[in-house]
Amino acid sequence: MRFLSITLGSVLALSLAAATGPVVAQGTAVSAQGWITHPDAATRERPIVLDFRRTFELAAVPSAFPVTVTADNRFNLYVNGVRVAMGPSTGDIAHWRMEALDLAPYLRPGRNVIAAEVWNFVKPPPVLPPNATDAQKRAAAGGELFSQTAPIFQQSVDTGFRLRGDGPAATVGTDQAGWRVAVDGGRSAVNGYRQVRRWFYVAGSPEVIDAAKANWDWMAVAEPKGDWREAVPAPEAAARTLTIDRLPQQEYAPVAAGTVVRSDLDGGKAFPGHAVTVPANTHVKLLLRRDAMVSAYPELAVSGGKDAVIKLTYAEALYDDQFKKADRDLVDDRKAFGIWDTFTADGGRRAFQPLWWRTWRYLDIDVVTQGEPLTLDGLRVFETGYPFQQIGSFRSSDPVLDHIWQVGWRTARVDAHETYMDTAFWEQNQYVGDTRLQALISYAVGGDPRLAEQAIDAFAQSDVDDGLVEGAYPVRNSNAIAPFSLLWVGMLHDWWMQQPDTGPVVRHLDRMRKVLHWFERYQAPSGLLTKNPQWNFIDWAGQPATDRTKFPSYGKDGESCLMSVSWLGALRQGAALEKALGDPAQAAADTARADAVRAALRARCWQAGRGLYADNPDGDVFSQHTNTLAVLYDVATPEEAPAILRRITKAGGGIDALDGMYVSSYYFAWYLARAFVHAGLANDYHALLQTWRDLLALHYTTWPEERGNTRSDTHAWSAHPTADLLDIVAGIQPGAPGYAAVRIQPALGALTQLDATAATPHGAVTVRYRVVGSRMMADIRRPKDLPGEFVWQGRTYPLDAVETHLSVPAPRREER
DSSP states (O other), X not given: OOOOOOOHHHHHHHHHHHOSSSOOOTTOOBOOOOOEEOTTGGGSOSSEEEEEEEEEEESSOOSOOEEEEEEESEEEEEETTEEEEEEOOSOXXXXXXXXXXXXXXXXXXXEEEEEEEEEEOOOOOOOOOTTOOHHHHHHHHHHHHHHOOSOTTOOOSSOEEXXXXXXXXXXXXXXXXXXXXXXXXXXXXXXXXXXXTTSOOOSSOOEEEETTTSOOSTTSSSOOOSOOEEOEEOXXXXXXXXXXXXXXXXXXXXXXXXXXXXXXXTTGGGTTTSOEEEOTTOEEEEEEEEEEEEEEEEEEEEEEOTTOEEEEEXXXXXXXXXXXXXOTTOOTTOEXXXXXXXXXXXXXXXXEOOSXXXXXXXXXXXXXXXXXXXXXXXXXXXXXXXXXXXXXXXXXXXXXXXXXXXXXXXXXXXXXXXXBOSBTTTTOOOBHHHHHHHHHHIIIIIOOOHHHHHHHHHHHHOOBTTTBOOSBSSOSSOOOBHHHHHXXXXXXXXXXXXXXXXXXXXXXXXXXXXXXXXXGGGBOTTSSEEOOSSBOOOOOOSSOTTOOSSSSOOOTTSEEHXXXXXXXXXXXXXXXXXXXXXXXXXXXXXXXXXXXXXXXXHHHTEETTTXXXXXXXTOOOOBHHHHHHHHHTTSSOTTTHXXXXXXXXXXXXXXXXXXXXXXXXXXXXXXXXXXXXXXTOGGGHHHHTHHHHHHHTTTOSSOOSSSSSOSOSXXXXXXXXXXXXXXXXXXXXXXXGGGOSEEEOOOOTTOSEEEEEEEETTEEEEEEEEEETTEEEEEEEOOTTOOEEEEETTEEEEOOSSEEEEEEEOOOGGGO
């Protein structure tokens, strides 16, 4: 089953009709009245779960039943027992989302019920005195990690629910009488970091469900049992600005649950295909493995077993006694490690499902029965995530490349929800650096820019130190990462090249100027940047996560070549946007400043003896990063660039650096690949992919965060080869801003066959290459309104027709 999905035009139309305030457009406010809550909600500590319901009669089902729905903090909406929607889509208090829905398909003549479970796991922050000390502030911030019971990206005002309707739906809104509410005393949540203290965890909190205390029939048409009260207004909850959600509903689709690969229960390996029974007074475990990682809602059906305790532990991989991962398929006596949900049975037939989705490949089911046997009747898994439709594809004469492409696409999907997420398991945060690369995959494979636009807007809506955007947003805490503000400018430039809609760029030009100007206050007379007070994260490059000063490196005068070249790149990108869409005078000023920084870099950072750019003017620290960006942003001349890139990478392939310099992570390797392409060495990209080939030997089904014993096995910043294989190897890329034209310039390396499709705003572009002897056959299909060209071995061939068939010289030996 999938949630109700309606078009953007329908969303806006329904929302306009349902609003009681002014006309709604993207990002504008509507009336925030009509919030309701439980009479005792204010006196109850969070986490709290409330069940709301409203019954009504219909003589006939109307053609449309438009409503807008939101809640603080989250809701699941049901109509006549059918799950219809979840939300609200993640935002902040100044941009709180409303879901626009048409409930008519779920209605019937006679009695109907609309029901919603609403939960708020966000604990209010401690109230600090006006003169709070730094120690008190640090303690409060630490308390967030150790005590919170909601993902760190979720914000909150006050627990409440709001549903407003138009036309025949107007009478069932929460601004009308008839809504009833009950506290679900059987549901709660605990802090996830306390379960997995070894690594940083701020994602969805583990849940605790006690079947004997839970509400089980709250969505039924018949009046449920329990302590139901009349809902009351929630004026505090109205203290926010509501906006129309432009995103579609998230997926909710059944997928395979996996197979039992280890069990100490007699007959346990038959589960979940068949029910299995755990005897009374018994402790057993069943370990299930899926073929691939998933973000999903697990639903465990049980019967009997009063007071039995069931613990579900979710793990990306298994660990040995030294807490090390290895081959991700290896089971043996290895252990699952991750957060866990706890369910206590009441002897009835129940189906347990957490309110928030989980991410796992391995699921450990731990059962402790008391005086009654417990039957595990079944396990269903409902995959969730942003509903991308796959348009892009890649299939070649090298099946390993095809596998790399597929793993990257799966990683991108696992980590894309109402926001992009760095890791769906550990943090679920939308970081700028990660998001830039995730958006490029969305453009090329999904052809859907809406999630990327959400991200661009969200970052712009944050503000740190009067200029920077938050490193990750939305969040409840602040984590300013100064270079990520520069990468946000890069996101705007990417959008300008990839999408014909210039609106997101134009509306954020002022915000972009604030970012670029923020760095001016830290520019030394030499032209280089000196250290600023924020976290200057460029990459994980040899330093522990707690060390935020070692890299990038600063010289004895406090200057950084690496930070300076990062700023230079953003200034160039900003100048291009200003020239095309903004202020030509500002474009000239940004260009002049960038030229001055380039001159300073060449004068103070070039180390002729090594033929490289140093990370600081002292010349005692070197990295792939500084040299990569020096090539990418034309600090190095076209004549210098190829030699620089070959001095910072090993001849045997992969992204590893030579000894004596900081090495790129999987994440920063995207910039390294771009530098090779920019230097005219696109065919060298195949050698860089050796790193991902090596990872496949460990049977990853999604890409990891970093080298070695990585925390995260679901890190989308490592998935960029999925986009790179389409625009570098297949060669399908924008030929003009707004994707007004397509430029196809493949870099086949040793490939003899390649079939690839990339999404564009005009439709799919498909290429088919076949190398036979001394010739290559290139078949290209493009949308009729997308002009383009094919570039091969220095020659340009116009794509004059929708279908073009070319016979060109085969790749040169050095390209193969």
